[in-house]
Amino acid sequence: MQTLPSTQNAALAAQLEFAINDKTKPPGSLGRLEQLALQIGLIQQTTTPELVAPAMIIFAGDHGVVAEGVSAFPQDVTWQMVENFLAGGAAINVFARQNGIALHIADTGVNHDFGVRPGLWNTKVAPGTRNFAKVAAMSAQQCETAIQNGRALIADISGNVIGFGEMGIGNTTSAAAIMHKLTGIAVADCVGAGTGLSAQGISHKQSVIEAAVALHAHVQEPLDVLAHFGGFEIATMVGAMLEAAQRRMVLLIDGFIVSSALLVAARLQPAILDYCVFSHQSDESGHARMLAALQVQPVLKLDLRLGEGTGAALVYPMVQAAVNFLNQMATFSSAQVSEKSQ
Numbered sequence: 001m002q003t004l005p006s007t008q009n010a011a012l013a014a015q016l017e018f019a020i021n022d023k024t025k026p027p028g029s030l031g032r033l034e035q036l037a038l039q040i041g042l043i044q045q046t047t048t049p050e051l052v053a054p055a056m057i058i059f060a061g062d063h064g065v066v067a068e069g070v071s072a073f074p075q076d077v078t079w080q081m082v083e084n085f086l087a088g089g090a091a092i093n094v095f096a097r098q099n100g101i102a103l104h105i106a107d108t109g110v111n112h113d114f115g116v117r118p119g120l121w122n123t124k125v126a127p128g129t130r131n132f133a134k135v136a137a138m139s140a141q142q143c144e145t146a147i148q149n150g151r152a153l154i155a156d157i158s159g160n161v162i163g164f165g166e167m168g169i170g171n172t173t174s175a176a177a178i179m180h181k182l183t184g185i186a187v188a189d190c191v192g193a194g195t196g197l198s199a200q201g202i203s204h205k206q207s208v209i210e211a212a213v214a215l216h217a218h219v220q221e222p223l224d225v226l227a228h229f230g231g232f233e234i235a236t237m238v239g240a241m242l243e244a245a246q247r248r249m250v251l252l253i254d255g256f257i258v259s260s261a262l263l264v265a266a267r268l269q270p271a272i273l274d275y276c277v278f279s280h281q282s283d284e285s286g287h288a289r290m291l292a293a294l295q296v297q298p299v300l301k302l303d304l305r306l307g308e309g310t311g312a313a314l315v316y317p318m319v320q321a322a323v324n325f326l327n328q329m330a331t332f333s334s335a336q337v338s339e340k341s342q
Contacts, residue, residue, distance in 0.1 A: 053159025061233035062128030063170030079112035109232030150239025165309020192285030
């Protein structure tokens with residue numbers, strides 16, 4: 001696997017910090033926007049970064065573990081929501097339109113035949129994973145195929161900003177299992193309500209994961225964890241994230257499930273974190289702990305738990321604002337404004 005290029009550049013960082021501090025404002029007064037401006041400048045290796053043709057991919061896939069009763073919704077909702085995305089009626093469609101983000105849908109493994117459809121990319125590995133409570137969710141070859149599919153999807157993206165969203169009934173169960181295996185955090189602290197489970201449902205979901213973890217106790221390496229517990233949408237995202245970082249794109253990371261894919265990618269290539277804007281802290285139990293394990297800070301906290309990439313779409317105007325103030329705001333000298341007294 002090719003090592004990701006580092007964004008670290010001390011000389012450029014100093015130039016960016018000078019440019020940021022020379023704007024007509026008290027140092028640090030634009031808060032997190034200043035950090036984003038610095039980060040994006042380092043990603044693009046320039047003091048004048050620009051955002052080109054932002055895009056979002058929703059990765060959709062079904063999960064065999066749904067057979068264990070871990071979701072409040074039936075599996076058919078996955079393909080029905082893909083139809084909703086294609087029709088333009090979901091929350092992510094609204095937010096993507098609002099913010100000028102091109103939206104793409106990838107069928108990575110939905111248990112449904114959509115046929116050839118405008119706006120739908122067919123990267124189906126199989127019609128859903130196997131039930132990881134019984135066997136590995138996918139074979140090593142299927143996992144590798146999904147990863148390579150993700151890399152190929154990014155090759156079709158012309159811009160330099162990419163958001164990640166997902167759809168897959170049962171995928172919070174996969175994400176919680178991956179989180180537990182790769183962080184060591186107790187299953188109870190990784191599991192949440194997902195699409196709306198009751199306390200009893202959450203307890204059952206926890207038991208299913210704990211039993212599966214015991215069944216696959218030998219699994220340790222990131223790719224093995226992904227193959228045993230992941231979904232095709234999660235594995236495809238891992239490949240897409242790695243390829244996007246390789247191309248020095250800005251990665252907009254959504255909530256719990258997308259972050260679980262990033263967790264795998266970061267265990268493979270730690271430098272990927274430098275390319276990521278963690279859009280928000282999801283209201284899904286476990287996401288705050290996952291972000292803490294990654295040692296990253298989300299930009300927003302809006303109590304979202306929808307998925308679809310909604311948080312990533314909502315954070316994009318903040319990313320735009322960070323780049324715009326760096327490029328367009330006057331400096332103390334150009335505006336003839338006096339600087340802070342020494």
